[in-house]
Amino acid sequence: MDLIQFFGRFHVLVLHLPIGILLLVALIEIHTTLFQKERAKLLNQVWFWGAVSAIFACILGYMLSLGGGYNENAVFIHKSFGISVAVTAIICTLLFSYKKNVGKLLTSALVSLQLFLLFATGHYGANMTHGETYLVEHAPNFVRTIAGFEPHKAPRPAITQIDQADIYLDIVQPILKANCVSCHNDSKAKGQLNLANIEGIKKGGKIEHTLGDGKLSNSELYKRITLDEHDKKFMPAEGKTPLTDTQVKTIAWWIKAGAPMSGTLQASTLSKEDKKALSQTLGLAPADNAWPLAKRTEVPGEVIGQLQKQEFLVKTIASKINYLDVDYSSNLQAISDDAISALVSAKDYIAYLNLINSQITQEQIAEISQLPNLLRLRLNKTPVSDEGIRSLQTLPNLEYLNLFGTQISDSSLRTLTEFPSLKQVYVGQTGVTQTAISEIVAIKPDLQVFALSNKLAEFQESTKQALGKETKKAAK
Template sequence: MNELDNVPDFVIFLGRFHPLLVHLPIGVLIIGILMYFLAKKEKFQHLIKSVPFVLALGAISAVFTCVLGYLLSCQGGYDNDTLFNHKWLGIGVTVISILAYYSSVWVKTKKNNLVNSIIMVVIFIGLGFTGHLGGNLTHGSTYLTQYAPNPIRAVVGLPPKAEARLAVTVLDSADLYLDVVQPLIANKCISCHNTDKLKGNLLLTSHANMLKGGENGPSIVAGNLKESELFNRITLPQHHKDFMPPEGKRPFSDEDVKLIEFWILNGAKPNGLLANLELEDEQIELFENFLGLKGTKSNSLNAVVNPADSTVISALRAKGFKIKTISNTSNLLGVTVPYGENKAAKHIKDLLSIKKQIVFLSLNSLNIKDEDLKTIGQLELLTKLNLHSNFSISSQGISYLTKLQNLESLNIYNTQVDNEALKTIANLKRLKRLYVWNTKMTQDKVEVFKNANKRLIVSYGVSAL
């Protein structure tokens, strides 16, 4: 049953004037408070005569706002605790505003500065808390603090901001849900379907809740557009009463709809790289346009990144890493380890501090192990990786490199890697050169692999990157 079915239309009609009127008492009462305190200065004493009128206007408009707010709450779809607190704080501010008016005109209290000053401060604080809760009901409880710096988040008891996803610079490294669908839903839908404002009992703040759906059933059904209520709503004619998002908010564009359609038809998964999906030319163009990759030639060497922290670079150099920018006009980095600089092997994890800048990495003869490749597998902008003469590396270590979808050159010469690694290497869609001499790979398997991957040049000889 729809939330609005048991509420007369006229009640909802009147209630929806609440957002229109709510700013009037806030503004008027704040002006009254400012005038009251300014009047304490000699040059502004004349303002005190206008304070009772302003407070009266604020109190009257607050009464009407409370009534309309109550009517609006009848439509439901709000978090009960937040609504309860917002409603009673609003009523409290209204009652105190009325008292403030009477205190400003009653002969026994109008000259009592302490009483009137306390009342003004209470109104001001009450307006702040009431307005904040009203904003939570409209936009969600994280709206005000979502982009706050960590010191402020700590003061209000929130955890530090989650680390932002690495900007997509190559189409293959984009995650269909995390980089495309989730931002679309967050931008168009979350303001009405969050933990504080639950229209249609539908929560869209996570993949699991999206699949769960609301009062009309699952909002997304993997592989089935017809049964996916969210898709149906965003593709209705815009004048339809069930079209989403509602009037006044920017609808999904035709391109946005195609992206969501592609996601649903490909399983509506919570994660998954575009590199693992078959894309037609039209779809490639669609994703490149959305991700801002058009004209970048889908190459991480074209990525624009912030410079690495100079203190971090100095520390890494002290640990044995040789670090240079790849050109005079780029902040991207190439990292190598000079032969014999074995102490660097203990500090592989420290490379994560510049993972957003590294595109070349050469660890020739460093004696790193399979476990170290778990760290290297997180350097997603890598285009060249040299693991030459690291005798402890096996196919297990290579399996940790699946996220290196920008990798164009891989040197595993003189390692313990065998044929099993070919399964992982086959998924490195941009790989152009592979150096496998003196490994445990057999030539017949390598030849079969090479014939199946015409794009790839496989070298059996010694060749540096």
């Protein structure tokens, strides 16, 4: 059976040959007939190879169907049309090769029949693979009505709070539709499992305990989506995009909750980890390692121009992240008030700011506190004091702060614990003591405090970033 399935899967490759060949020769025959052109004998050879490729596509398609997992009626219809394509191609090959003068009426009839059969075969093949609604999934309602399908349902109201979410309709169904339904639907139920509707989910597949009894260890669905991607039983199969970590956690929560098919979420009953995963699934919280700021349009050229005029080095963070990385570290002169004003004017666009050796004053530091989207700030080797750190406390999104070689003391470290988003701070060669660091880490364990030398700190940071990139590549 494995060998038959090996050859059968070549059906999806070979089927494009008869489609292309027979479609082309049919259109040429129509053109020749309508415009009374001289018919080239080469068309007989084209019909022949179209017929041969159609025969092979039929054989391979039959072998593929033996693997099961498809609706029997859908297979029968697709198979019937496919065989009809091959038979019609054979008839055309023999007729045009051995009969010198084929009437226009007969030619038109055969060619039209061939085109109809090609499109019908392709249509029912697509239905088997992607479901009956694949072609009209994004069609306007009047097209769906003409085709005999129900109009699109009105979109569900946007979820703004986690307690508003319907467990199945807003959380589980979108995950299954995006990752599973293409292989587990009414027409194509791999493993006899249909995940396109509630009835199919409850029925399960040929393997018992599709959802389990509230235990992940008993759930075949959970096992399949958490296998190694190279395992032949891993789902989604056939190279499709795996579920994200957040989606896996969401499905795990659903299974442990007894796989409810109705009802709204109760945030008060969720653990911190489950609430985070479900919030990310609903789009109410950013995904792990996602860009934390709101998406915005392209940065205006005049904003970049004004910063460059003040001798800042300016670049965008990434091609699809329209925020700026602004650097003043290459300048040997103290930063001017005009340069600070330029930063404030561009405050909505600046995410990274490097002011190493800028000789920035306490008054200028207070101006920097107006940058609402600032994520990373480097103040290494500047005369920043405890007073300046207190003025930065209002930065809502600041995650990284480098204060190496500044004039801060233990007082600043206590202030830093009150920064709303701060995750990493470097305090090497400052007045901060190790005792204060230990106390702060005990109070706020999520805050990483580094008291390393500047070079070692930068090496550690660059190494961490490199490992993060490699981890992301491996995850892809």
